[in-house]
Amino acid sequence: MTIHAGIVGVGSKVPDKVLTNADLEKMVDTSDEWITARTGIKERRLTDYETATSDLAYEAAQKALEHAKVAPEEIDCIAIGTSSPDTLFPSVGCILQDKLGATNAAAFDVSAACSGFNYGLAVASALIESGQYKCVLLVGADTLTKYIDFKDRNTCILFGDGAGAVVLKPFIDGSGILANHLAAEGAGGKHLVMPGGGSRDPELRKSRYMSMDGKEVFKFAVRALETSVQKVLDKSGFKIEDVDLLIPHQANVRIINHALKKLRLPKEKVYVNLQKYGNTSAASVPIALDEALSEGRIKKGDVIVLSGFGAGLTYGANLIKWSV
Numbered sequence: 001m002t003i004h005a006g007i008v009g010v011g012s013k014v015p016d017k018v019l020t021n022a023d024l025e026k027m028v029d030t031s032d033e034w035i036t037a038r039t040g041i042k043e044r045r046l047t048d049y050e051t052a053t054s055d056l057a058y059e060a061a062q063k064a065l066e067h068a069k070v071a072p073e074e075i076d077c078i079a080i081g082t083s084s085p086d087t088l089f090p091s092v093g094c095i096l097q098d099k100l101g102a103t104n105a106a107a108f109d110v111s112a113a114c115s116g117f118n119y120g121l122a123v124a125s126a127l128i129e130s131g132q133y134k135c136v137l138l139v140g141a142d143t144l145t146k147y148i149d150f151k152d153r154n155t156c157i158l159f160g161d162g163a164g165a166v167v168l169k170p171f172i173d174g175s176g177i178l179a180n181h182l183a184a185e186g187a188g189g190k191h192l193v194m195p196g197g198g199s200r201d202p203e204l205r206k207s208r209y210m211s212m213d214g215k216e217v218f219k220f221a222v223r224a225l226e227t228s229v230q231k232v233l234d235k236s237g238f239k240i241e242d243v244d245l246l247i248p249h250q251a252n253v254r255i256i257n258h259a260l261k262k263l264r265l266p267k268e269k270v271y272v273n274l275q276k277y278g279n280t281s282a283a284s285v286p287i288a289l290d291e292a293l294s295e296g297r298i299k300k301g302d303v304i305v306l307s308g309f310g311a312g313l314t315y316g317a318n319l320i321k322w323s324v
């Protein structure tokens with residue numbers, strides 16, 4: 001009897017405030033035409049000053065729990081992929097545990113930037129497969145717009161805020177997360193950095209804003225997306241033709257299209273919503289998963305591949321046979 005972790009509930013939350021490409025035209029030397037052609041993004045959502053990552057995570061988690069019909073006390077473990085925690089400690093996981101009243105849950109954050117949800121899914125899956133936990137809440141949540149210089153046109157056009165959550169339980173019917181692949185290329189970490197505020201710079205003498213070498217990250221991202229999908233296919237024994245839907249990290253439609261060509265996967269089998277939200281970091285994959293599900297793009301038995309890549313540099317993917 002093989003145990004796999006299956007997703008039984010999904011939820012997401014994005015802030016109400018919309019920042020369009022036209023708004024950005026008034027802030028930096030850019031144009032809707034340039035942003036659309038180079039990234040595919042039309043608008044993104046921004047949190048206000050008072051709203052922190054745990055606030056979005058809480059709303060997404062509540063929706064996922066409701067969808068799964070799971071009470072907070074039933075959760076054994078909470079994991080959150082984030083690189084924009086409310087505070088260095090306590091973790092967003094612990095803040096969320098308290099807000100939800102999930103008094104029986106262990107709680108921690110997964111720091112893998114935009115790959116945080118895929119990393120978290122692999123960890124959650126292992127915790128369930130081992131028999132240690134029977135109900136895990138996994139959230140991907142980020143508010144990276146708080147760490148962006150809105151005078152830097154290289155980065156301010158790309159990012160938005162949001163959160164997505166899933167509830168995982170054990171399945172013994174051959175469905176669930178059947179394979180995952182995680183990888184890191186630490187040597188490339190310098191291409192995407194948040195320099196200020198860590199123990200290397202506790203007094204914030206360096207910039208508090210992210211810096212990025214877009215071209216290097218682009219090349220890495222295409223390679224990471226292709227490799228991660230290929231690796232989970234190889235591990236699970238499925239072929240690219242078996243994939244019903246690929247949900248990649250929503251960073252740039254050109255990254256996705258380049259990788260699709262290499263993978264020989266038709267566009268109809270890929271979910272893209274980055275035009276509405278930009279790059280929401282660890283939240284992008286679970287937000288897209290939630291929307292794909294509500295649009296009827298996923299049904300029981302479908303083979304779904306989730307893939308992420310980001311700062312670190314990190315990347316990873318999970319192959320899921322949909323359980324419910």
Ligand code: ACO
Binds near residue numbers: 030115212218252
């Ligand atoms: N508006 C208008 N012009 C611009 C802008 C802008 N916002 N930004 C750059 N330009 C100009 C440049 O100055 C350059 O002009 P020049 O030819 O006169 O020198 C020209 O446009 C081309 O610039 P490039 O940097 O070569 O543009 P590129 O095609 O590489 O696109 C982009 C830039 C969109 C950032 C792309 O490199 C990219 O998407 N990279 C990946 C970024 C990414 O996904 N990061 C997130 C990773 S996930 C995580 O963990 C956070």
